[in-house]
Amino acid sequence: MHKADAADRRGWRRSAAVCTLLALGSCLLAVAVLVPTYGAARLKVIPLDVQSATVSVAEDAAVLKATSVAMKGPLKTDRGVPLRIQVYVTTEDPVSAASTTLQAAQKTVRTDWGEGLGLVSAMVDRVTIDRRSGMPLAEPVPTTQAEQGKPPTETPRAGIQYKFPFDVEKVSYPYYDGTARETHPIEYVDDDRMVDGMRLYHFQQTIGPVNLGKSIGSVATTTLPAEKWGLPGTEPTTMDLHYSTTRDVWVEPASGAIVAVEEQPRRWLARSVDDPNAVTTLEAHTHFDNETINGLAQQAKDARTAILWGTRYGPALGAVVGIVLVGTAIVLARRWSRR
Known part of the structure; x- marks a missing residue:
């Protein structure tokens, strides 16, 4: 009787062990299937507390000499100017589970004139975007403030700007240019660049020449006496601001985060694109x-x-462990049943 009881206890413990292994393995397999979807929903979303500061520099720029406007003689452009472009991006209201609003304050200064003296340009851009795709929303309407003391201008747009979508592909994307206030394709180039062990996708966009005076209005026109443009006479003469640039952007593909940017902007005041009396402003x-x-x-x-880890490695590891546990349970069950 004693031996029968001991055998029953061993059988119960073996059955319990097999059931436990099966339950754990099945649970891990179920989690491995469900976690990628859940993880993507939680991880592939723009946070609601963005605070990002970037600094771009140029060592040998050409910049309109601001003081030459008030001086006698034609306008002058300084060469060999060091520039510093600061952009500070923050989250602002309105925000929600599906969207967030980003505000970018940009300031360009020449650093050879000392603190507070070399302001070249400044602007504040504001746009509400989808937290998953990074694409701008129509409402509230995006705005840009380019003139101090004046209200911002509505600047609707249709392209990405501060971030690429998650899981970036080797294709072209619509990309918004804040100077031209237009959206143009930014084309995939290559994936040759490595930074901190990460392979980055390289995209490039070329814009212009664009007559900003015609496309965005009086904010991009300047009227001065003809002699200030190197023309004969003193009659008021209006020049439009023209613009072109080539933009290179390097992106980490999984997160869509922009890691590096290079630009070659050119701005000049002229009556036409090829005006011989054009004045370079930047x-x-x-x-x-x-x-x-x-x-x-x-x-x-x-x-x-x-x-x-939330969408690929973690679930894969869980699936492997789950398969091992289920397989172990089946092997033990067959071995003990034969005995």
Whole structure:
């Protein structure tokens, strides 16, 4: 009787072990199937507390000498000017589970004139975007304030701007240019660049020449006496601001985070694109400084790691462990049943 009881207890413990292994393995397999969807919903979304500061520099730019407007003689353009472009992006209201609003304050200064003296341009851009796709929403209407003391101008748009979508593909994307206030394709180029162990996708966009005086209005026109343009006489003469640029952007594909940007903007006041009396107001080759690239690379790496573990590596590991546990349970059940 004693031996029969012991055998029953062993059989019960073996059955319990097999059932436990089957339950754990099945649970892990179910989680491995469900977690990628749940993880994507939680991880592939723009946070509601964005605070990002970037710095671009140019070592040998051409910039209109602001003081020459009030001086005698034609306008002058300084060459060999060092520039610093600061952009500070923050989250502002309105925000929701589906959308968030980003405000970008941009300031361009020449650093050879000392603190507070070399302001070249400044603007504040505001846009509400979809938190998953990064695409701008029609409402509330995006705005741009380019003139201090004046209300912002409505600037509707249809392209990405501060971030690429998650899971970036090797295709072209609509990309908004804040100077031209137009959306143009930004084309995939290559994936040759590595930063901090991450392979980045390289995109390039070329814009212009664009007559901003005609496309965005009086904010991009200047009227001065003819002699200020190097023309004979003193009659008031209006010049339109023209613009062109080539923009290169490097993106971490899993997170869609922009890690590096280079631009070659050119702006000039002229009566036509090829006006011989054109006055260059800005011409530069700008690029993110090393501190900005390193900081953005670390943010992208953190986001990439969280996304991959939450949607790929973690579920795959869970599936492997689940299969091992279920397989072990089946083997033990067959072995013990034969005994």
